[in-house]
Amino acid sequence: MDAVVVMGVAGCGKTSVGQALAGSLGWPFLEGDSFHPAENIAKMSAGIPLQDEDRWGWLDTIAARIAQARSSGESVVVSCSALKRRYRERLAAGGLRVLFVHLSGTRELIHSRMALRTGHYMPTSLLDSQFAALEPLAADEFGITCDIDASPAEIAARVAPLVS
Numbered sequence: 001m002d003a004v005v006v007m008g009v010a011g012c013g014k015t016s017v018g019q020a021l022a023g024s025l026g027w028p029f030l031e032g033d034s035f036h037p038a039e040n041i042a043k044m045s046a047g048i049p050l051q052d053e054d055r056w057g058w059l060d061t062i063a064a065r066i067a068q069a070r071s072s073g074e075s076v077v078v079s080c081s082a083l084k085r086r087y088r089e090r091l092a093a094g095g096l097r098v099l100f101v102h103l104s105g106t107r108e109l110i111h112s113r114m115a116l117r118t119g120h121y122m123p124t125s126l127l128d129s130q131f132a133a134l135e136p137l138a139a140d141e142f143g144i145t146c147d148i149d150a151s152p153a154e155i156a157a158r159v160a161p162l163v164s
């Protein structure tokens with residue numbers, strides 16, 4: 001496995017669970033948000049949903065970071081919304097072996113967690129567009145769907161044994 005990508009809508013817990021999972025596995029953690037160009041951050045901060053064309057370059061950057069880690073013999077845990085199947089295919093382009101972990105929960109629960117979060121650019125107003133864009137994992141994709149009704153540490157403990 002080259003990477004585990006922890007995916008899902010804004011506020012579902014990608015960063016929290018991703019960090020916990022990376023800790024359990026002893027793998028480096030890459031924060032997908034940190035690879036957005038400034039224009040994307042500006043859009044989201046202003047409550048403007050990103051479009052496909054805003055996301056391709058960002059996804060390619062993340063794929064390149066996974067490939068770079070692989071070439072130095074490392075596997076990584078990455079947080080990245082990866083909302084659409086096409087985005088997931090782009091992340092695994094070039095033959096990367098990527099396991100997707102979809103953190104799934106109700107809009108209400110995620111909204112309430114986002115509303116409590118401080119110091120993050122993503123406004124709760126973008127949640128509806130995130131759910132509209134979300135394509136859950138299909139049966140033929142390489143991934144697992146996890147309910148978020150547990151602590152990040154518990155979710156990581158459930159997922160870690162499935163990664164090898």
Ligand SMILES: Nc1ncnc2c1ncn2[C@@H]1O[C@H](COP(=O)(O)OP(=O)(O)O)[C@@H](O)[C@H]1O
Nearest residue numbers: 010011012013014015016113117148150151152
């Ligand atoms: N499983 C969880 N249980 C309780 N709170 C959580 C859980 N996962 C995340 N949170 C909290 O919800 C908010 C959003 O989580 P975060 O990891 O930032 O989501 P994302 O990276 O997907 O946007 C944060 O304030 C975080 O502390």
Ligand SMILES: [Mg+2]
Nearest residue numbers: 014015033079
């Ligand atoms: Mg995050």
